[in-house]
Amino acid sequence: MALLLKVKDLEVRFYTKDGEVQAVNGISYSMEQGDTLGLVGESGCGKSVSTMAMLRLIPEPPGKITGGQVLFEGHDLLKMKPSEMHQVRGSQIAVIFQDPMTSLNPVMTIGNQIAEAMQVNLGTDRRRALDQTVELLEHVGIPKAADRLKDYPHQFSGGMRQRVMIAMAVSCRPKLLIADEPTTALDVTIQAQIVDLVKSLQQQLNMAVIWITHDLGLIARLAKWINVMYAGYIVERGPTKRIFKNPAHPYTIGLLGSLPGLDLTADQDLNYIEGAPPDMIRLPAGCPFCPRCSYRAEPCTVERPELIDVEYGHLAACWNLDRVQHQHSAQAGEGSRPATQTEKA
Amino acid sequence: MAWTPSSDERVRYAGFWTGAWRRFRRNILAMYGLVFVICIVIVGVLTPILAPYPPNKNDLDHALEGPSVAHLMGTDLLGRDMLSRIMYGARPMLLVGIVTQVAALFIGVPLGIVAGYAGGMFDWIVTRFIDFFSALPWYLVVLYLVMLLRPSLENLILALTITSWVGSCRVVRGLTLAVREQDYIEAARALGIPTRRILVNHILPQAAPLLLWSFAVGIPTSVFAEAGLSFLGMGVRPPEPSWGRMLGESGLWWIYRPHMFVFPGLMITLSVLAFQGLADGLRSAIDVNVNV
């Protein structure tokens, strides 16, 4: 199957009065039609920025895409003219954002907002666009859709608003959907509904989906592949099952280890990763995770590791993969909390 | 083994006011305001020492002279030295500007906090008062009061205070209403902490940045009021100098003797600008989000 998306060495910088923020530092990955990719990492690691960069939605200034290629169906998005980019946005690639309250125009009816997407991208006339909007709203599970066309965003609950956003995003049948933490601002019960909705839409429309999240539990169910990001780099990459079963990078290990298991008792401390998130303006030489890593060694402070094969399709960027593996399984064997919540994957 | 940051890499956190000062410093207008205000206050305080001539000394032989070595800013209609009068003119301006705002704070803040916290009838009354005092523009009320009470500096300050207290009251009340529902207030109540302590120790400190800003923002208005009303002849009583008054007194002669309006006009503009710059700088430095 032809690649839908191929990101190569994408680099994004922000020029602020405090210095140059190295937000995204040369990431590469690819996706096929209908794939589900999870972009995982803590706040500030560059996951949102990298997808916004793809769509050229980074405010310039202060941001700037300083390198790389984003090949969507063979065409480099970063080299496109603005008029061509407009064609891509909305109709080929769509986005759902984290906070539906602020992401929807408060003074425009949701009917008009959804219809706008179709009018702008597909040239649909207003009448038909509104009709299709009703269908869309019903499809995403909003009752009495026809009546609600004239309603405004603040008249909906959080979960409903997110459904509206989803309807808006899929209205033009995009090939790729970017879901930027769409459930973070919602209740857990609603989260599940939204996730299921996106999954079923994905199947129906054969969309590829990039799930951006910091919630590992969520991604385990959803994604086929995972990119673990840290400080603007992809530090581990591969099939979800494998990463959960056999995490190779110390950061991933730390992430998985910090998930509280169901068998945690009250007197057991929660595991956490030592240290603080990196200063994106002054990244250290060598491996960016080094300051917080329990497995550090000589080469770590000197040179940054590239992604190396751990097993087929599963890569990690670390100098000490063997030692990490060894120590990690040893610890697991000793009965300190098993890092295998992955069983649910 | 885990890694701990060495001492030179430890993150340094600046306090709230330090951060505010840094942001303030970057704002040119705000810094100009600060410098200007400091200078003007020094001049105002030290005028008797600094002024070359007594401000009210008539010298009709040298009336309406342009700037010269003897009189750096020229003389006015009655031969009085402009420079000295300008220096002395700083005093009513500062007095009015600062005293009114301080007084307004003393009235507005307690009313606002109590109204916001207590709610009910008292709050309703206070809110009606606020509406009432906002119905007419301040300059009309001040004008009216000053004229009724006979123009003088004290009455001007009184009138301005009456119209200014509303601002800080509103702000504080808004904040109190917002904070009142917070859990920690409820916790304090549950612990039996007396209301007075809650208001003073828990709510008031949060209002401090807002109040500082409200204070700062009211000063340009007061300064403008003093200048304007003195211009109309309703501020300081003659022969006391005030920049607005000097503008008003220049009568018909100023067209031929521009120094008579240039200097007072300039001082008024620079002062209002300075205080305005201060207030603006303060606002962006403290990042005030006034939600009235």
Add this chain to the structure above:
Amino acid sequence: MIRYIIRRFAGVLAVLLLLSMFTFVLSRAIPGGPWDVGVEIPRTDEQIAMFKAKFGLDKPIWQQYLIWLRNAVMLDFGSPYMAPELSVTELVWKQLPYSALVGGLAAALSIVLGILLGMIAAARQNTWIDVLISTCSVVIGTMPGFVLGFVLIYFFAAKLRWLPAGGWGDGAIKHLVLPVAAFGVPATGGTARWTRQCMVEAMSADYVRTAYAKGVRQAGVMSRHVLRNALIPMITRFLPRFPAMMTGSIFIEQTFGIPGLGQWFVSSSFSRDYPMVLGITIFWAVLISMTYFLTDILYGFIDPRVRLIEEAS
């Protein structure tokens, strides 16, 4: 929605009532009165009593107020002591155009020019244009109108002799230019800054990002998403400028010698001309309250969030 309107209207009436009461009582509470204006020798008690009887000032205050109120409701505000042959209403009506014209035109100037400049500054945010406009707005915006008036008169009237220095003449345009400029230009500073702020806030909102992500082009984003949101706070700030500047032209009137209401207010207050003072005060209060009232209603129409909250409550 109707209930909202009625409630607001009632509020306005209440405030007006209170205001009139306040003004009424205050003016009479201060010692002295219209009878000792402009006289060298203090009047004898007899003369004072006669004066009071003539103008109904000997009755108890509350009675005086009620009489006044009854007449006021029928728009009869009595006659000024200074000119008993005219009625207050007539006089106000005659003098109104001067203030209204100068103030209204100045307000219009400040709004139009301010919006233009503010939008440019917002569109070219953080470039030198923006810095220039923003700085000028602050500097010029803080210059009091009457000070600017002096400067303008000096240059344009005295030195260049292009325009008259003041007065009204026969209402020719040239007499209006300088006062309107002196009044309107500083006000432009404020409108420009507020416009810029509203625009910038709207432009950096999340929903704008969503609109671009949807594929909407810049023109569409600006008109349908940015402007619609920015206009709301802008209108609420700008509409009240009209009555504010129409009533606040006192200083400008003094500088340029324009016989507007402001002058009358000053002289009436000095001479304790109660009916005149009350009449002018009420008139101004009505003008201002009405405008705020209208702005509120308008706000209810254009901001769907407000509309629905009121309906719900």
